[in-house]
Amino acid sequence: MEKSNGSVNGGEHWMALEGGVDDPPSGGLFTSRFAAIGASVPEDRLSTDELMASTKHRTRIELERLTGIRERHIVGEGEDSYTLALGAARDALAHAECAAEDLDVLIVSSISRHVGGLRMQLEPPVSVSLKEALGARRAMSFDLANACAGMLTGVFILNDLIRQGRVRRGMVVSGEYISDLDHNAAREVRTVMSKQLASLTLGDAGGAAILERAPEGAPGIEVAGFTTLSEHSRLCMAFPAKIGPGTTMYTDARAIHKFAIEASPPLLREALDQAGLELDEIDYLIPHQTSARAIKQGMKDLSERFGVAPKHWVVTVDEFGNTASTTHFVALRKYLREGRFAEEDRVLLLALASGLEVGIVIFKVDHLVGRYGHDH
Numbered sequence: 001m002e003k004s005n006g007s008v009n010g011g012e013h014w015m016a017l018e019g020g021v022d023d024p025p026s027g028g029l030f031t032s033r034f035a036a037i038g039a040s041v042p043e044d045r046l047s048t049d050e051l052m053a054s055t056k057h058r059t060r061i062e063l064e065r066l067t068g069i070r071e072r073h074i075v076g077e078g079e080d081s082y083t084l085a086l087g088a089a090r091d092a093l094a095h096a097e098c099a100a101e102d103l104d105v106l107i108v109s110s111i112s113r114h115v116g117g118l119r120m121q122l123e124p125p126v127s128v129s130l131k132e133a134l135g136a137r138r139a140m141s142f143d144l145a146n147a148c149a150g151m152l153t154g155v156f157i158l159n160d161l162i163r164q165g166r167v168r169r170g171m172v173v174s175g176e177y178i179s180d181l182d183h184n185a186a187r188e189v190r191t192v193m194s195k196q197l198a199s200l201t202l203g204d205a206g207g208a209a210i211l212e213r214a215p216e217g218a219p220g221i222e223v224a225g226f227t228t229l230s231e232h233s234r235l236c237m238a239f240p241a242k243i244g245p246g247t248t249m250y251t252d253a254r255a256i257h258k259f260a261i262e263a264s265p266p267l268l269r270e271a272l273d274q275a276g277l278e279l280d281e282i283d284y285l286i287p288h289q290t291s292a293r294a295i296k297q298g299m300k301d302l303s304e305r306f307g308v309a310p311k312h313w314v315v316t317v318d319e320f321g322n323t324a325s326t327t328h329f330v331a332l333r334k335y336l337r338e339g340r341f342a343e344e345d346r347v348l349l350l351a352l353a354s355g356l357e358v359g360i361v362i363f364k365v366d367h368l369v370g371r372y373g374h375d376h
Helices: 011-018 048-053 063-067 081-094 126-134 150-163 179-188 197-201 230-235 253-275 292-306 324-337 366-371
Strands: 032-040 045-047 071-073 105-108 140-143 169-176 205-213 221-228 236-240 247-251 284-287 346-353 357-364
Touching (some): 032 081, 032 169, 032 221, 032 324, 081 324, 105 150, 126 140, 150 169, 169 324, 205 324, 230 253
Parallel strands (some): 105 140, 105 169
Antiparallel strands (some): 045 071, 236 247
16 A cells, blocks of 8 residues: 655655745654545435436336435535535635635645536646635645545645645645436436446535644644555446436446455555554544445445454435545534544544545544534
8 A cells, every 4th residue: 555655746846836845853754634624515405216206217226225325415506516616625714723825735636627517627727716716825736636536635645745844734625516427327227237326326515624734742644545456447437428418427336346345454454554553443434435335334344354343434425425536524524513523533534436446544533623513
């Protein structure tokens, strides 16, 4: 597993722009931590019953029973990937002890880059538009794409830059307007074996995370690591839709789940060993939110292989659907708002994304608890 303690290409150039690299502490590397988490979820909702009632063919698929998804939030008029990302970024800043002009880096990690409806914006990068809208004038900015692992990939990179002393603070943000895949799949899905079935589980949302250099001695991110299993890259493919606006996605969900379950235990073991932890010392494990059924089976398999289980594992897919790259941070923001965490709680974010990507981030909640009101 590649871990966040090495070099990042382009780092020397970035720091030339910012005036140099800070000297690391005597231990060799700084510690980074999450300074704030933000989310932006549309008001409009589409229930699974409503979605399945709109299918062109009589499928007889009991989607809610299969996935546990009751509903998903979908964009309304004037909303898109950009507005969701902007809303999440502003939410994160509202809970951070910094302003937009204090950001050194802004990373946008959306899969969908819809601006002005379903228009895909590649140039100028969405990060430039967000940087201007937020007033993050001094921040370096760039876009990256890594499927549903996009936000955790951004965290991996930013964590590395902070630990090396190249930057002090930055934001990773994503907005996913992907409900067009729901509507396009509803026109073509015929049976439960359809490779567009996974498209019926998607929802729209924005997510943001601000990372900063932690004060000396304070807890923070303990492990950030990623592995790519590229031999499975064609198990999920997306193309411009032929039957409507937007995109069509074809997924071999069973195969992805099978290979992810096979690959993740040794990688998870390596990450836990690096942190000096056992799985039952993880207070909250937040997996990628694909379906409640898949998460339950995955946690069962992990627990059997490790002989122990995390204290809690998180399911939010029932009310948000699969929100792609934002899914971990929508869940984090919900649990922070509801006051579910204690300061000493240790959280593990587990990305299992098309590619096939396996990403792991382990951190202590610590000061985040005091920055959110409790309404649970």
